[in-house]
Amino acid sequence: MSHNIKRGVSLYSYQEEVFLGKLDLESAIAASASFGANGIEIIPEQTFDNFPNLTDEQVEQWFALHAKYGTVPTAYDMFIDLKRRADRLMTLEEGVESVHRDIDLAARLGTKVIRVIINTPPEVYEHAAPYAEEKGIKLALEIHAPMRYDHRWVQQFLEIIHRVNSPALGLLPDMGTFVKIFPRVVSDRALRDGATPKLVDHIIKVYNDHPTDMHTLTREIAWRGGNPVDMALATTAAGYNWVEPSTLIPHMPYLFHIQAKFYEMVDDTHEYSIPYDEIIPVLIDNGYDGYLSSEYEGNRHIQDVEPVDSVEQVRRQHAMFVTLLGEAD
């Protein structure tokens, strides 16, 4: 079946090497281009230490790099610092102002989609729509685990999207909502940190059954004699989520971008916990035409035992995408 799904990468994926000075913006873009991840998603607050005061030179350099490597800007990951002040939350006006700032910066950086972080107040999202529409920018709410598509919190945004019916309002699914198998890099790290092997096995088994009583798991692990590392792992498990990929179908008209979260590419064909071979056919069959933007999150779980090689991990994910998208045919 023909499709128009494009491949890309979020610079989030390379955070370890960028932090350690092993990669800079140019080498990160160059590496991505080398395996065809041509759509570049950026976290301006990570890339630019002088955020939000980007200079014209920085913006010119950004476009120059895309010209040099044949890549294009895709999404802009925004944050909203509601707790900027210790004594009170941002007001609605301050929240809208923060999003307007991001819309302006997104326009300068040529990113057509803004990833709206999930803790954004729905009323801020709605009030920012007119300016986004005026600037030709799309505000895409990130659906992030453990929240499900039918969750009360997410429903508030869906109600706005359907009611306002603006071309600027839509969604950005993070594929972390499709963690079918507990990530092995996470449980292995817990074992190295002192978790109890039989309780780790139990947590994995419980998670993989996707029960409806995840709120009891930490208590259960305590009763089974769990130590603090075991209990922390149980709490972590309640932060992952699995729903059937078909859950995406009713939302297809509103999907502006996808963050292809992953924890461990075992080889060029297989992510350990997220079944992309079940997800991608749903995207193809239902006409998704945006990016699959790699979001590697394994680094923090392996950095204690091995040098993190984020580029290799992203390369493997793209090798898998090439196959699943039929680009090899």
Next chain:
Amino acid sequence: MSHNIKRGVSLYSYQEEVFLGKLDLESAIAASASFGANGIEIIPEQTFDNFPNLTDEQVEQWFALHAKYGTVPTAYDMFIDLKRRADRLMTLEEGVESVHRDIDLAARLGTKVIRVIINTPPEVYEHAAPYAEEKGIKLALEIHAPMRYDHRWVQQFLEIIHRVNSPALGLLPDMGTFVKIFPRVVSDRALRDGATPKLVDHIIKVYNDHPTDMHTLTREIAWRGGNPVDMALATTAAGYNWVEPSTLIPHMPYLFHIQAKFYEMVDDTHEYSIPYDEIIPVLIDNGYDGYLSSEYEGNRHIQDVEPVDSVEQVRRQHAMFVTLLGEAD
């Protein structure tokens, strides 16, 4: 329909007045007898400061009080201090020894049922069975919210009960597994402690819908701008539970005793959150023939604004039981 359900009370109900010196063992028993709560459940570690070294005089006085007021001992609430030592958990042997101690004391106190607290290791429960059987004591695992009857932790005990098939092994449902409506005394206390009214309303509404994603509620409340009191209330909500009363039916042959948990008797006919009018018919229709033993737990939620009147609360619950059990007919 005829039945053989008996009424009683756990002395747990009177903890506030006993702590404050307003009730002692005799006045607590006398009050209970006055409204026909004739089966007395005891927490020896609450009633006897010299636990576990009860003197013969104390035991004689216990029976003398029952003779005087026409009451009978029912259940003995045991605890197992697995974390007695900071550096390690109790071993299996120590655990069994602890339960044997309780079996001996239960035999002295004439309580035929021991409430086995839910964090008891299943292997301890199983290993203690022969001695309990020898002494004519029943070990009844308390099924306590938020654990459900089909929960992995509870299933371990059901497997033992079915496999060992000893008359000493069974269950003790705490009616806190049937909290259909969020207890108002709990949310009102949170409001007095500084919770945000609209978030409290939201938590109540979510709880009353009995969703399958209770593990996300604290996070959701944080995103809605919750303060620490709001977040604590969200966490508390995940500790309550509702399942259909019919859930009890398959376990009926193993029900040795019931703790009739309650938070607030609004009047003589109605508990605010637990629908006894739905529960008691199930017990009658399926031949339950043990005690309904009041377990009042509202005290801690109202003690900041009004004097706690546990006796009146228990009296009202028994007025309701009289009606629902058809004793008034």
Next chain:
Amino acid sequence: MFDRYIIVDGSLRNVGDGNPTGYAIDTRIGYYRGLGLSMVDFDLEVDGEAVPKESITFQVHGHDYPADSLGDVLDDRWGFNEAATLIVDHPGGLPAGEHEVHYRQWLRISYLPTPSQNDDRKVMSVAG
């Protein structure tokens, strides 16, 4: 569940005749049953200053225990109906007048994933 009651109201007093050797308060267990002493821990502040554990004796039904070694006491319990006295070694005692006492208690309840915490704060007077 008994936070508000764990400092016995009005119990603050100097101890030692004539020339006080310290002061004392009475405390209660903030749980609905007694507990073995090895599962009890606490700290005490008077007028905003932490009282060193080494200077406190925990006294219950006539037995004295150094407060910093309660964790080792496997053969005694603090009953539900018992007040335990904290006797602080503080030559001269407290000056007459009002003092704020802040008492926090941690109980290692096997049923719970983390220790149960109780917290009480009371202003009490020491006689002149």
Next chain:
Amino acid sequence: MFDRYIIVDGSLRNVGDGNPTGYAIDTRIGYYRGLGLSMVDFDLEVDGEAVPKESITFQVHGHDYPADSLGDVLDDRWGFNEAATLIVDHPGGLPAGEHEVHYRQWLRISYLPTPSQNDDRKVMSVAG
């Protein structure tokens, strides 16, 4: 996510020529983006002793802030790629040799219910 890297290894040194006025270390933000300074808090221990907040200056891209007033700084950020220097006022500096530095950082991340905590501990040498 970057706990193990938030103290810049080998960065402990005395400051001030000849007669040191104190010492300094370089620190990094333990998060995957920069953050406004009002959302950053930390504490520092050297050789097991807490370093008073009042004696610390937080320096980032050439700007100096008293460490105990970071919470008020609404117009500056700590970048993802930036080291911030903690300059401790400590006349005479640290003695030559090895010192253990324990640095904890709390970041008030709006997305999370409670502050994100980072914790790093490194033994570093001060030249004689």
